[in-house]
Amino acid sequence: MQIPLVDYLVLGDEPHLQANECANCGARFFGRRNACANCGHREFNEVRVSDTGTLRTFSIVYRAAPTIPTPYVSAIVLTDDGTSVRSNLINIEPDPTKISLGMKVKLDTYVVGTDDDGQEAVAFGYAPA
Amino acid sequence: MAQDIWVLGTHMTAFGRYPDQDAVDLAAAAALGALDDGGVTISEMDLLACGTLFQANAGMGQQVQKQIGQTGIPVYNVSNACATGATALRTVIMAIRAEEADMGLAIGVEQMGKMGLLAGGARKEKNVYEPSGRFGAVMPIDGILGTDTMPGVFAQAGMEYANDNDGVGFEQFAKVAQKNHAHSTLNPLAQYQKEFSLEEVMGSPMQSYPNTLLMCCPTGDGAAACVLVGEERFATLSREQQARAVKISASVLTTDPYVESGAMQPDVNTLTRNAAQTAYEQAGVGPEDLSLVELHDCFATAELIHYDNLGLCEPGGAGDFIDRGAPWRDGDTPVNVSGGLISKGHPIGATGVANVYEVTTHLRGEAGDRQIEGANVGLAHVIGLGSSCGVHILEKSGIS
Numbered sequence: 001m002q003i004p005l006v007d008y009l010v011l012g013d014e015p016h017l018q019a020n021e022c023a024n025c026g027a028r029f030f031g032r033r034n035a036c037a038n039c040g041h042r043e044f045n046e047v048r049v050s051d052t053g054t055l056r057t058f059s060i061v062y063r064a065a066p067t068i069p070t071p072y073v074s075a076i077v078l079t080d081d082g083t084s085v086r087s088n089l090i091n092i093e094p095d096p097t098k099i100s101l102g103m104k105v106k107l108d109t110y111v112v113g114t115d116d117d118g119q120e121a122v123a124f125g126y127a128p129a
Numbered sequence: 130m131a132q133d134i135w136v137l138g139t140h141m142t143a144f145g146r147y148p149d150q151d152a153v154d155l156a157a158a159a160a161l162g163a164l165d166d167g168g169v170t171i172s173e174m175d176l177l178a179c180g181t182l183f184q185a186n187a188g189m190g191q192q193v194q195k196q197i198g199q200t201g202i203p204v205y206n207v208s209n210a211c212a213t214g215a216t217a218l219r220t221v222i223m224a225i226r227a228e229e230a231d232m233g234l235a236i237g238v239e240q241m242g243k244m245g246l247l248a249g250g251a252r253k254e255k256n257v258y259e260p261s262g263r264f265g266a267v268m269p270i271d272g273i274l275g276t277d278t279m280p281g282v283f284a285q286a287g288m289e290y291a292n293d294n295d296g297v298g299f300e301q302f303a304k305v306a307q308k309n310h311a312h313s314t315l316n317p318l319a320q321y322q323k324e325f326s327l328e329e330v331m332g333s334p335m336q337s338y339p340n341t342l343l344m345c346c347p348t349g350d351g352a353a354a355c356v357l358v359g360e361e362r363f364a365t366l367s368r369e370q371q372a373r374a375v376k377i378s379a380s381v382l383t384t385d386p387y388v389e390s391g392a393m394q395p396d397v398n399t400l401t402r403n404a405a406q407t408a409y410e411q412a413g414v415g416p417e418d419l420s421l422v423e424l425h426d427c428f429a430t431a432e433l434i435h436y437d438n439l440g441l442c443e444p445g446g447a448g449d450f451i452d453r454g455a456p457w458r459d460g461d462t463p464v465n466v467s468g469g470l471i472s473k474g475h476p477i478g479a480t481g482v483a484n485v486y487e488v489t490t491h492l493r494g495e496a497g498d499r500q501i502e503g504a505n506v507g508l509a510h511v512i513g514l515g516s517s518c519g520v521h522i523l524e525k526s527g528i529s
Contacts, residue, residue, distance in 0.1 A: 003258050005273065007265025029392060031263045038387040057292055057394065059284035060338035061276050063246060068272035074281050074337075076289070076394045084390035086275040096299070096338055101292040112273055116256040121267050123274070 005112060005123040006030075010048075015109045015124065017049040019083060028083045051107040052129060053079035058101075060094045077105055077126050090125035104129040131226040132360035135374040136523065138167020141353035141486045144320040144474030147240065152184055152352070156238035157196035159352035159479075163234065164197075167356040168370050171198035174356070175230035178205045180217035180237040181478035193236060211427065213237060214353065214481025215382065215511045215519025221357045222380045231362035237483065238352035239476035245348065248277045275393075280345050280428055281337035282514070286397055287430025288339070290437070296448035297433065299339040303330045304451045305429040306344040306471055312458055313468025315499035320349050320474030344429035346470035353482035355489075371528045375489045378506075379411035379522035385515075395514050397431065401438040404520040408508070409440070412522040416440040419462055420504035421491055423484035425512045426469040432456075436464070439510060463501050466491075481519055484509040492525045 004011050008030040010018050019028040024041035028049070035042045058075040073089035090108060092098060105126035112123035140162025142155050156179065164170060179190030190204035209216040214237030221233035248271075258267035271277040276285075291297040307327045313319040325333075325343055333343040363371065383404040388396045409415055416439060424439060426432035433451060436442045441462050442450035450456065456464035467473045467487045470480065488507035490496045505525040512518045 003260075003267055004265075005267055006270065007260055027387070027389070031392075037392075056390070057285040057289035059276060059281045059288060059340075060335070061272070061278060061281045062334070062338075063280065063336045064272050064276070064278055065246070070272075072272055072276075074276035074285065076275070076285060076390065078390075082389070084393040086393040088273060088275060101288065113258075113268060115258045119258050121258050125273075 001118065002120045002122050005121050009122070009124050011122055016051055016107065017085065017124070019047055019049050020044040021047040049083050049085070050079040050081040053077045053085070053105055053126070055089070055099070055101055055103045055105055056084065058089060058099060060096065073099065075126060088125045089127070091127040134222055134225050134360070134377045135358050135363050136355050136377060136485065136489050137358045137366070137370060137374050138163040138165070138169065138356035139354065139486045139489050140166050141318060141479070141483045142351050143318045144349050144351035144476055144479070146242070147350040152181060152189065152238050152240040153192045153196060155240065155350060155352035156189060156193045156236050159238065159354035160193055160197050160234060160236050163354035163356050168367070169232065169356060172200055173232055174200070174202055174234045176203045176205070176221065176224050176233040178207055178217040178220035178233065178235045180207045180213035180481070181239055182208050182210065182213050183239060183241065183477070189238065190236070209517045210513025210515045211425065211477055212382070212481055212511045212513035212517035212519045213478040214483065215521065216481070216517070218355060218357070218482060218485060218521065219380055219382050219519065222377065225357060225359040232356065232358045234354060234356055235482060236352065236354040237479040237481055239478040240350045241348040241476055242350070243348060247279045276337065278337060280340045282395060283428040283431045284337040284340045285394055287434060289394070290434045290447065294445040294448065296452070299331065301448045301451050302339050302344060302429045302433055303327055303341070305426065305432045306330045308457055309426060309465050309469040309471040310343065312466050312499070313472035316468050316473060319468040319472055320347060321472045340428050340430055344471065346427050346475040349474040349476050351474060351476040351479045351483070353479045353486050355482055355485055368528070372526060373493055374526050375492045376524045376526060377521060378414070378524045379408035379520065381408045381411065381520045383518045395516055397512055397516060398434065398438050400516055400518040401435060401510065401512060404518040405439045408520040408522050412524070414506055414522065416462070418506050419508050421463045421466055421488065421501045421507045422510070423465055423467060423487050423507070424510040426465055426471050427475060429471065432465070432469065435510065439508070458499070458501065466499050466501060481511040484511065485521055485523065488523045492523055
C-alpha cells in the first residue's frame, strides 16, 4: 500500500504532478486557492504538469533540523510547460561542480518512509534527464 | 500634500547577547535614548508603535510604557516578519500624515538568544501516515521537497540571479560578506567586529551552498527607536533640534505581487523593485544620488541581488558591482557600512529601525570612525519573507 507524500503527487502507472489551473488566466497552483492569486477568478481546472523541465536554481543544504539527512540538493525546477516546482534534485552528487543551472531534469519517485501499518510514503524528486 | 516628517531623535542598543536583560529592558533603553537624543519627553508623544516578531502577542508597547511612562496614548503593536521595524516606523508616519498625531515614537526590538537556524522544523516520524495541511502532506516536506531553511531559500534567490546573469558565482557572494565583516570593525554597536579574508569567508563551514557560515547573519538581541515629528510641530522646535533632524523624504511598504514561481520560491525581487521605484519617485532622487545604503543582507546572496533590485548597479551587473568594489565604504555607493545584518546582527524586530538609525547618524555627521564624509541622502531597506518590503529614504536637514 502506498500513499503520496503530498496530495498533488498522483501515483499509479505514470506518477505525475497535478496542479489547479485558473480557468481564466492559466496560473497554476499546488494546493487549493479560494480565488486566483493572479487575477481573482474563482474557477480552477485540474491539470497534469509536465514531467520534464530545467533547473532554475538550487542550493546544497548542509545545515538543517537534526533529523533531516544532509547534504541534500534543494531545487526549483521550471517544467517544460512553464510551472515552477520546489523539490530535491536526486540521483546526483551534492557537488556544485556536478550541478549546472539550466540542466535538463525529469520527475522521479521513491519511497521516503514506511509507517507502522506498512504503508509506504512516496516522494518525488527530479533527476538528471 | 501630506506634511514632511522628520526623524528628531534616534538610538539603538548595541546588538549582541543580553542574557541578563529582557526585551522590555532593551526596548526601554532604545526608547529613552531616542527621546533624549531628540530633546523631548514621553509626555510629548501622541502615539507609540512597537515592533517585535517572536513576542508579537506580548503587548510589548504597553510593557515599555510601564518602564518609561504610562501616558495613555494609543499603542500599536506590529509584527511583519523581518520588515517589522520598518512597519513600526510606517505606523507612526501614517498617523502623523493623517494628522492624528504631531509626534510619535517607533520602537523595534527582538530578543532571540541563540535560536539557531530559523525555519525548517524537526521532522517528526508519524506512526501512521495521514494527509494533513494545505498540501495533504503525510510528513513534513522540508528536506524532501526542497528547503524551508532561510540560508537555503536565500541561496536559491542568489543562484537564480546567477542563472540569469553573467559574472555571478560563489566568489562574488563571498565578497559581499568579506566587505560587511570589514565594515563592522568600525562600528562599536555591531554584534561582531572582526575582519575575515575572502579565503576565510569561502572556507568557513558551508550552510547552504553558496552561503557559508560567515555569509549568514547571526541571531541576537537588540532594540532601536526613532522619535518622528510632523512639519507643524517641527517648526516650533529649537534651531538645534531642527539642525540635527533628518527628513524622511520617502517611506514605502510593499508586498509581493503574484509571479508564477512565487509559491515555490519566495520572490524577494519584485516587491523590492516596486518599493524602490516608488521611494525614488516620492523623494525625487535616484540611486546615483545616494551617499549610503543600508540594505537587507540577511545572507550574502540577498545583498548581491538587491544591488540590482535597488538600481545601485546596471541591470544584471551586480557581479561586476561587487568585483570592482563599488559597495565598499570608499566605493561608488557604500552599502552596509554598519556591517549589515551579517556582522552588525539581526535581532529581527529591531532591524528596520536600526538601519534608519544608521543612515540618520551618517546624515548628521555623527557616525564617528565609520562616518561617510559629506553624506546627504541615504536609503534603508528591509525585507520580510511572506513577504513585505520597507524602503525609507532620508535627507540631511540643510538647517544649520
